Amino acid sequence: MSETTAKTWMPSFHVLGPLLALIVLIILGASINSNFLSYGNVTNVLARSAFIGIIAVGMTFVITAGGIDLSVGSMAAFVAGVMILVMNALIPSIGVTVPVVLLGMLTALVAGFIAGWVNGVLIATVKIEAFIVTLGTMGIYRSLVTWLADGGTLSLDFDLRGLYRPVYYDGLLGVSWPIIVFALVAILGELAMRHLPFGRHCGAIGANEQVAKYSAINVQRTRIATYVLLGMLVGLATIMYVPRLGSASASTGVLWELEAIAAVIIGGTALKGGYGRVWGTVVGVLILSLIDNILNLASIVSPYLNGTIQGVIVILAVVLQRGKKTDG
Amino acid sequence: MLRRSVLAGVALAGTLAAAPLAAQDAQEYTIGVAIPSATHGFMGGLNFHAQDTIKRLEGVYPQLTFVLATAGNAGKMVNDIEDMVATRDIDALVVLPFESEPLTSPVKAVADAGIWVTVVDRGLSQPGIEDLYVAGDNPGFGRVAGEYFVDNLESGSKIVILRGIPTTLDNERVEAFEAALDGSGIEILDKQHGNWNRDDAFNVMQDYLSKYPEIDAVWASDDDMAVGVMEAIAQAGRTEEMWVVGGAGMKQIIKRIMDGDPQLPVNVTYPPAQISTAIEMTALGLVSQTPVSGRMIIGSQLVTPENAEQFYFPDSPF
Numbered sequence: 001m002s003e004t005t006a007k008t009w010m011p012s013f014h015v016l017g018p019l020l021a022l023i024v025l026i027i028l029g030a031s032i033n034s035n036f037l038s039y040g041n042v043t044n045v046l047a048r049s050a051f052i053g054i055i056a057v058g059m060t061f062v063i064t065a066g067g068i069d070l071s072v073g074s075m076a077a078f079v080a081g082v083m084i085l086v087m088n089a090l091i092p093s094i095g096v097t098v099p100v101v102l103l104g105m106l107t108a109l110v111a112g113f114i115a116g117w118v119n120g121v122l123i124a125t126v127k128i129e130a131f132i133v134t135l136g137t138m139g140i141y142r143s144l145v146t147w148l149a150d151g152g153t154l155s156l157d158f159d160l161r162g163l164y165r166p167v168y169y170d171g172l173l174g175v176s177w178p179i180i181v182f183a184l185v186a187i188l189g190e191l192a193m194r195h196l197p198f199g200r201h202c203g204a205i206g207a208n209e210q211v212a213k214y215s216a217i218n219v220q221r222t223r224i225a226t227y228v229l230l231g232m233l234v235g236l237a238t239i240m241y242v243p244r245l246g247s248a249s250a251s252t253g254v255l256w257e258l259e260a261i262a263a264v265i266i267g268g269t270a271l272k273g274g275y276g277r278v279w280g281t282v283v284g285v286l287i288l289s290l291i292d293n294i295l296n297l298a299s300i301v302s303p304y305l306n307g308t309i310q311g312v313i314v315i316l317a318v319v320l321q322r323g324k325k326t327d328g
Numbered sequence: 329m330l331r332r333s334v335l336a337g338v339a340l341a342g343t344l345a346a347a348p349l350a351a352q353d354a355q356e357y358t359i360g361v362a363i364p365s366a367t368h369g370f371m372g373g374l375n376f377h378a379q380d381t382i383k384r385l386e387g388v389y390p391q392l393t394f395v396l397a398t399a400g401n402a403g404k405m406v407n408d409i410e411d412m413v414a415t416r417d418i419d420a421l422v423v424l425p426f427e428s429e430p431l432t433s434p435v436k437a438v439a440d441a442g443i444w445v446t447v448v449d450r451g452l453s454q455p456g457i458e459d460l461y462v463a464g465d466n467p468g469f470g471r472v473a474g475e476y477f478v479d480n481l482e483s484g485s486k487i488v489i490l491r492g493i494p495t496t497l498d499n500e501r502v503e504a505f506e507a508a509l510d511g512s513g514i515e516i517l518d519k520q521h522g523n524w525n526r527d528d529a530f531n532v533m534q535d536y537l538s539k540y541p542e543i544d545a546v547w548a549s550d551d552d553m554a555v556g557v558m559e560a561i562a563q564a565g566r567t568e569e570m571w572v573v574g575g576a577g578m579k580q581i582i583k584r585i586m587d588g589d590p591q592l593p594v595n596v597t598y599p600p601a602q603i604s605t606a607i608e609m610t611a612l613g614l615v616s617q618t619p620v621s622g623r624m625i626i627g628s629q630l631v632t633p634e635n636a637e638q639f640y641f642p643d644s645p646f
Contacts, residue, residue: 044531044535151366153645244559249372251368296539
């Protein structure tokens with residue numbers, strides 16, 4: 001295994017690739033529109049990145065352990081739907097009060113926990129391919145939310161929304177809550193990945209499951225834990241998402257799974273597992289949001305071509321960091 | 329199982345209530361209905377009205393059987409239609425093509441087999457296949473909104489547009505809107521795609537607000553997008569500065585127009601209940617000699633606080 005020797009110098013390039021892309025995007029944005037670096041725009045972009053960002057941190061662990069989860073977008077929509085239904089149902093008995101919001105948040109975390117646990121058990125214990133399990137649950141959650149909403153939109157009670165709204169729009173010292181939560185999740189995720197046994201176990205399982213098993217790592221439990229963690233982070237992201245528009249429908253969270261996976265890979269985590277980088281994931285999420293933001297602010301090209309530009313930048317960002325890695 | 333017992337119940341009720349009708353025309357017919365699945369608000373409303381109409385017609389005409397299939401993509405819809413012809417022996421097909429191009433030849437094959445074809449909303453790419461065409465008025469949808477902007481804004485006013493998913497339907501609407509604005513002196517600052525999605529519209533509107541210090545009005549062109557747009561405006565604290573016109577008549581938006589919300593002065597209809605028109609007319613053509621072939625375009629109307637009540641459907645999910 002020459003990989004260990006290679007790794008001592010490779011990280012610098014790994015870190016630099018996506019970071020460079022991010023810096024180039026920021027310079028580009030600032031030169032296109034003077035409002036790009038304004039407080040309002042920066043807050044908007046960071047807050048809107050928070051949903052995908054929180055999920056992508058969890059996805060980093062799943063992918064590092066050699067798994068994948070395609071269900072997170074549908075899961076977010078389903079959790080949001082359940083959360084709204086529960087809160088609306090509680091109003092007659094408890095009224096429009098803070099406990100209703102707290103119970104709603106608890107519902108989201110519990111629903112995320114259960115959803116993640118189901119994925120994890122089917123993959124790690126029943127031993128079905130992660131791709132197939134989560135492709136299945138992706139369809140299940142998506143159709144469940146459509147069914148719950150009767151094909152329409154589930155809306156949070158108007159008065160309760162007023163009470164819950166500050167969770168997305170307000171903040172501490174001018175930094176809005178979604179940004180704070182995203183930052184905390186990223187810092188804790190980085191610590192867990194680098195300094196906790198859990199993070200190292202994920203890497204070991206992703207690199208070689210057999211070796212990990214012989215090294216006395218409880219592969220099954222760790223694998224389930226990655227999906228449970230991801231599920232709960234989906235719940236957390238939903239807690240920040242629902243107060244924004246106060247609604248959930250079949251079109252909520254469409255393609256979030258691909259954005260989260262893309263952010264993880266752009267950030268330098270290996271898609272086949274074994275190596276994860278939480279900070280890289282954060283950079284990846286910011287790159288994806290900035291591309292959208294800059295395209296909206298610039299309107300230089302036909303909006304029909306937005307997807308093309310996104311695609312080119314995503315591929316370029318990965319090419320940059322993979323430049324010297326392919327031989328490995 | 330449930331469906332069978334419901335059918336039996338309807339059939340029983342039918343023998344009592346519609347006995348004269350059955351005597352008149354004992355021949356039984358099967359009508360296939362293929363529509364896109366309820367992936368967003370408008371299609372949710374359309375699915376609701378389709379099921380509602382089918383339930384009503386099964387009660388009125390016991391000799392009619394309906395096969396309803398919803399599809400999430402064009403390929404599934406083609407399979408659904410082939411299954412209906414092969415296994416259910418349908419006498420008429422009501423279809424809202426998921427996409428025009430891929431559905432054209434499968435639907436043509438159905439028409440060539442002598443089955444009545446009703447096409448709804450999205451036309452096929454080859455003319456003359458369908459017996460009946462029922463649709464909303466897309467250019468009218470843009471024109472009616474555009475005329476409202478011209479009547480209520482001064483020359484030199486600045487507006488922004490949110491477009492839907494890039495489709496011919498969206499192009500027709502936006503072109504008609506821009507044509508209506510021609511010569512009015514109203515300046516269109518920007519038009520980006522919000523994809524008929526609340527979250528996308530929220531993001532696009534946030535960016536418009538960062539980019540443009542002065543915006544007098546927003547054509548959100550859809551009520552789902554209007555919801556996201558209004559939230560972004562509220563966040564920026566610019567609610568007083570501009571008003572918003574959505575479209576398609578979502579019940580929550582219609583309610584706010586009824587209540588005289590200054591930020592939402594009007595709406596333009598594009599009724600999801602057009603599927604009801606199509607199914608009803610198809611059924612009528614089968615059970616009676618009423619001529620129903622041709623083209624039926626359902627006009628887009630301006631919803632104002634005065635007439636909003638007649639467009640308000642509290643039971644519909646949309």
